[in-house]
Every structure is written in structure tokens, then in C-alpha cells.
Amino acid sequence: MLNGSNASHTSNSLRAVNKDNMSAGSVTLDQELASTRRLLWGDQVKDDVFRRWAQGFQFSPDEPSALIQLEGGPCAAIAPVQGFLLKILLSETPGHNFHDLTSEKCNSLLVRAVCTILSQCLAPKYNVAVYRKNETDAETSGGNNVEGHSNTVYDTIEQFHRRIEVHPFQTLSEVEAFYTRNIRILKDKYGVLLLLYSVILSKGVSIVEAELAELSDPLIHSTYGYGSQGLINLMLTGRAVAHVWDHEQVVGGLRLRGIERQNDIGFLTIMEHMQYCTVGSFYKNPKHPVWVLASDTHLTVLFSLERRLAAPETAGESAERIFRSFDPEGNNFIPSAALQDVLCAADLVSEPEYVELMRRKLDSENLGIILLSAFMDEFFPGCERGAPDTFTIHHYNGLIRSNPGTRVMYRTGRAALLECPMRAASTDAMLTCLQTKWPSIDVVWDDGQSPSLN
Incomplete structure (x- = not known):
């Protein structure tokens, strides 16, 4: 994955980190990695769950800026990266002609999205996890594209951990330059996992554990492989709190922490319609018109070119x-x-x-x-809403099998806010989810079919 000089530099940096951390009673990097493993996976890791997460960040051949998800599970990392990538793209692309994007531009967007996620951790330094390849790994150096995925050779989680090296950086610009030089770190078969480890190692395992506070379950479900709400919040906001309401709420005498400030991108979930949770204003009204959408099993992304959907609070x-x-x-x-x-x-x-x-x-x-x-x-009598009455929305679902013709592409719909709230048909999960933010919304999709949230 790394060229010779960078691999040597990384190995030397790893040894330096271990030497520094062994002083003054600090934990060693090996201990941090072991704690990170327990935090993510718990005590037992099923081989099939680990392998479903073992994929790189790969772009769709049919939509240059859309990331592909090969198996169920890693959407808790892929969807947030896609959301931040779209936030950057919407802010900077003249005319928003997504189909003209070059592979170099998309790689740059990927690196910047990853760096945005790392920046939210407010870390004193950035610990970037990389995977040290053996010579026998040469045949898998192309990552896990759709065609070659079934032939990819995987480590066990023990082998994977033994091959993790950590490169420390003082500034985010150094991290961006390193990823840009070594884009394969993100795109090869463990790219998604390496980002998770980098986020936790940069923020600090003890800080993540403190933010999770009342929870003891691993961030990745040991049986089904999906990411917890704490992991989703960590990727979206930099804080691994377990709830999606604003600030704190008292439940059963416990003071439970939620989202502390307006986020760059938002979050909506069909679970709110089912009354399992309450999504607060900070998530429903992000700074940019991009929302991660949650079903009970999967994460997708909704976005729009209509800036008024992300207007400042009235x-x-x-x-x-x-x-x-x-x-x-x-x-x-x-x-x-x-x-x-x-x-x-x-x-x-x-x-x-x-x-x-x-x-x-x-x-x-x-x-x-x-x-x-x-x-x-x-x-505030007659308080007006800031959203326009009609607007265009786009939907992304990275899971290959959930896209028509297995082609991962953005789907487009025309939305209207009606005079009175309406009740979605029970079979239209997409509309039901969107109505948790816009109670009177109705959407007509260009291809005549509502996209899947799963």
C-alpha cells in the first residue's frame, strides 16, 4: 500500500509512538489498539461480520462521486463519508454536473471528507492507521472492486490487528497530504476499517468510552454487524454520544447526552416515526442540505441543491x-x-x-x-418556515443490491410541501422518514418508484 520510503517512515513513527507512550504510566499503542478492538467489536468477533466491514472506499462506475457498499454493515462509516463528500461537492462544483467529475477529483473529495471527519474529533494529534501488507498480498492491491470482490483474500481479525501501523501527525494538512500521496490506504480492502481505527485512536479510546457512558455494547453489533448510534454520531459529529436529541434529556432519572450543536450534515430516522427516539433540531436542521437517513438496518443519504433547506434557524x-x-x-x-x-x-x-x-x-x-x-x-405568532414550497431532492444508497439494475446512482425526486400534514402509505418508508422533518412533504420520483432505505 505504501511506497518504500513512506512504509519505513510509518514503521519508525509507530516505534516512536510506542516508546513515547510507555513513559509516565501512559498506555502503549498496542494497548490502545486492543482497547479500540474491544470498543468496536466486543470480546467475540464473528468472521463474517469482520469480513463484511473489510472493504475499501470505492466509487461507482455509474456515478463518479457515489461510494459503493458491498455488503450490509459498513454503512455506519460509508454513509457519513458520502455525506461529507457531498457537502464539499455541493459547495464547490459549478453547475453541479456530477457526471463530469474525474477520478482524481473524486479521490480528492474522498480525502477531504475523511479529513473533515477526523477534524471533528478535536484531537491533539491525528493517529492515522495503515495496513502493512506482506509480499503475498500483491494480488489484492487493487482493492475490492465489484468484479474482484469474491476473490479477495482476507486476514482474520487477529492478523489484521498485527499488521496495523499508526502514523502520527500534528496537523490536518499533514494528514490530507499523506492520504493524497497514499490514496490506496483508503481504497484498498481495509480502507473503511482503517478510518474507524484512525478516528478512535485520534480522539482517544478513553474519551470515546466516556462519551458512551451509560452503554456497554460494542460499536459494531457482534451478530448482525451494523453500527450503533454511538458510532454513527461519532462519524457525523465527532462525539460518540448514544442519542440524537438536542443537548441532554432526563430519562428514568438518568441524564442522557445528545447532540450539542448544529451539525454540518443532518440525520433523520424512520425510528422516530415509530416513536423509538426523538431527533432534535440540530440534526434536523444542519448547516448544509445533506442528511443521513436511517432505516432499522441501513443508512443512506438525502441531499439537495436547494440551499434554503439549510437556512439558518429563524x-x-x-x-x-x-x-x-x-x-x-x-x-x-x-x-x-x-x-x-x-x-x-x-x-x-x-x-x-x-x-x-x-x-x-x-x-x-x-x-x-x-x-x-x-x-x-x-x-412568535405565525412563525414562518424557512423551506421553499417545492424543491428537488436526490437520494444515495450505496448498497449495490438495493439499486435498480445493481447500478449505484443518485435518484432524483420533486418534493412539495403541502398545506396540511399527510400520512404516508405504510409501505413507503422513504416518505415516512422524510415526514419526520417535513410533515407535509410529498415526493414524485423521476423514475416513478420511491428509493429503498434498506
């Missing part, structure tokens, strides 16, 4: 989010005593006399609570 949307932050159990009301804090946080008038006047008005029956609806009607 004053009313901001105030509603702040109100909900004082309602951690999601009851749609706050204690009357919290009104002054809410008004102050929302940058509204908060002098004691005015607050008392509003408290008596909004809690006229002296029940000790203030409803969200009453608060919004008083301070």
Missing part, C-alpha cells in the same frame, strides 16, 4: 429549541419558574416585572407550567 425556531432544552423529558411544557431563564437564553425581555406579567398570562390557571404552544403563540 428566531422562532431558535426560541423553540431553547424552550425544549428546558424541557428535557419532552413534555412540551416547562415549569413556570423557568420562564425567566428561557426568555434570557432566547434573548427576549427578561426583567423580573415583565417575566412575572408573562408568567401570569401564560399560566393563567396557576398550574405551575407553561405550554410550548402558548409560549410560541405569545412571542
